[in-house]
Amino acid sequence: MYAILDIETTGGKYNEEGITEIxxxxxxxxxxxxxFISLVNPERPIQPFVANLTGINNQMLRNAPKFYEIAKRIVEITTDCVIVAHNSSFDYRILRTEFSRLGFEFERQSLCTVELSKKLIPDQQSYSLGKLVRGLGIPLSDRHRANGDALATVKLFKLLLTKDIEKKIITETVRTETKRQVDDKLLRLIEDAPTATGVYYxxxxxxxxxxxxxxxxxxKRLNQHFTNDNRKSKRIQEEVVxxxxxxxxxxxxxxxxxxxxxxxNKPKYNRALRKTKFDQALYQFTDDNGYINFKVQKADHRKISITTFSNKQQAKTYMHRWTEEYNLCQKLMGLDNGESNCFNYTIKQCNGACIYNEPAEEYNIRAQKLIFNTSFQSQDMIIVDRGRDIDEQSVILVEEGKFKGIGYFNLNHQINNIEILRSIITPMTHNRDAxxxxxxxxxxxxxxxxxxxQKNV
Structure with missing residues (x-):
């Protein structure tokens, strides 16, 4: 199964582009x-030359869904598929970058119709999509729009499949790492490993x-470790017993x-994982007019943060999402630097805190709700997740805003007493990473x- 796609972007610096259409x-x-076809709000301006090329402008994308709103659909339609694109290294990179900003690792095999065309249809004057399909008699409408280019790529790929009689080139072009032979020791370790979720040593x-x-x-993860060819993996393969x-x-x-x-334990080959997993944090302050403001900046352990993010783009994505979810003001969320009212007020999605039309007391109720739902904020709570067996659940204990530890309880046992919780919890260290x-x-x-x-008094 193949997922043949085309992506249009804003243009700009490498790895800072945003998707405008897919x-x-x-x-x-x-x-x-x-x-699946959709315009996408890239949450950043389109480069003028790109707008001229594609005909997609900032105004067209104002009400389009943001990437996080369509991410699930993209995952669904590409699951168990090979990504096919004309110059797939570009489209695949853009997709991986966008998912990475959401904290999701998007991995698929990929095929490039440029490379396939050069091998299966040699001696063409040009391998740009427009000139290539024109030379092959393949119709192409809406050039430089995602739907038109993707449809043309579908027709081109069908032609390439018929030309690949021995099926060797497609197999060889799939971008998967070459797996070297695994010796008996490593095969035994893989064979003995479970398919369960957990930690391995x-x-x-x-x-x-x-x-x-x-x-x-x-x-599956051990199989990846023991078949990778990078320097660290080879050293692990040699030493592990x-x-x-x-x-x-x-x-x-x-x-x-x-x-x-x-x-x-400070394991020898975990140096990279000892580093902090985040570098951006969300802070709050009250301005001179009594309104709660939010600001994302570099994480500082000396300050009390509401929550943390892996990178700036992930933070910005959530700030936009929370602005909509809690009906907050873009200016007070740090998303609009204009001198007058925010854009959402213009379209009646902000109650006017930006121009003091909404009383600070009313606005701050919703801002406090965001803080309460997003931070630990001296809370006592448990987080319940799946357990190791079908009749078990796992539990994470947080007391007075600090992570205390993890444990398990039987589904038939109601956990509502903090003293019982403490008895089943394995204590762990509260720190910024946790x-x-x-x-x-x-x-x-x-x-x-x-x-x-609720603690007993």
Whole structure:
């Protein structure tokens, strides 16, 4: 199955482009079986020359969905598909960058119709999409628009499939890393590993832990470690003698255990993972007129933050989302630097806090709700997630805004007493990394059950 796509962008500096339009056709090798086409609000201005080329301007995109709003659909339509694009290195990079800004790792195999065309249809005057399909008699309408270019790529790819009689070139062009042969020792370690979610520990001959990792499928992750050709992987493959693991059931618990145990054990090959996983934080302040303002800036451990983000783009995405969710003012959220009212006030989506039309007391109620829902803010609560077995659930305890530890309880046992909770919890260290992991996970996993605790007086 193939996902044949084309993406139009804002232009600009490398890896700072935003998507303005995307078209994806799911193709089974014979027919198109699904499709997705949409303009996208890139949350940044379009370069003038790009607007002239595509005909897409900033005004057209004002009410278009933002990338995070269509990300789930893109994941669905491309799952178990090979990405096909004309100059796929560009389109695939743009998609991976956008998903990375949301904290999601987007990985697919890919094929490039430029490379395939050069091998299967040699001696063409040009391999740009427009000139190539014109020379092959393939109709192309709406050039430099995602839908027109994607449809033309579908027709071009169908032609390439018929020309690839031996099916060798397509197989060889799929962008997957070459897997080297795994020796018997590594095969045994992979075979003995579970497919469960959890934390795994690689040991050398004297039992010392040389690497700690987490995965939703430990067996699959070990297979990646033991077939990679990079320098670190080769060293691990040479030194590892045994692998132990702990099933956590919950990915969140696996993330927390991995972070804690890397800090405690300081494994030889986990140097990169010891670094802080975030560099941006959300802070609040009250202005001279009594309104709560929010500001994203570089994380500073000396200040109390509401929450943290992996990067600026992820922070900006959530700030836009929270502005809409809590009906907050773009100016007070730090998203509009204009001198007068914010844009949302113009379209009646802001109550006028930016020009003092809405009383600070009323506005601050919604701002405080964002703070309460997003931060720990001296709260006592438990976060309930899946357990290791079907009749078990995992629990994370937060007391007075600090992460206390993790544990498990049986589904038939009602957890509502903090003393019972403390007895089943394995204590863990509260630090900025743990807080970031919990807050980031809760933001992106809405299915989690969060229970506020009432302490006995």
């Amino acid at each position: 078209a994806i056709y799911k193709f089974d090798g014979h027919d198109v079986v699904d499709q 690689m040991h050398r001959e004297d039992g010392t832990i040389i690497y700690i990792g987490k995965s939703k499928n430990i067996k 045994s692998v132990t693991y702990e099933n956590t059931g919950s990915e969140l618990l696996a993330l927390l255990k991995e972070s804690e145990e890397i800090k405690r 807080q970031h992991i919990i807050q980031s996970y809760v933001r992106t996993h809405k299915r989690l059950k969060i229970i506020k605790l």
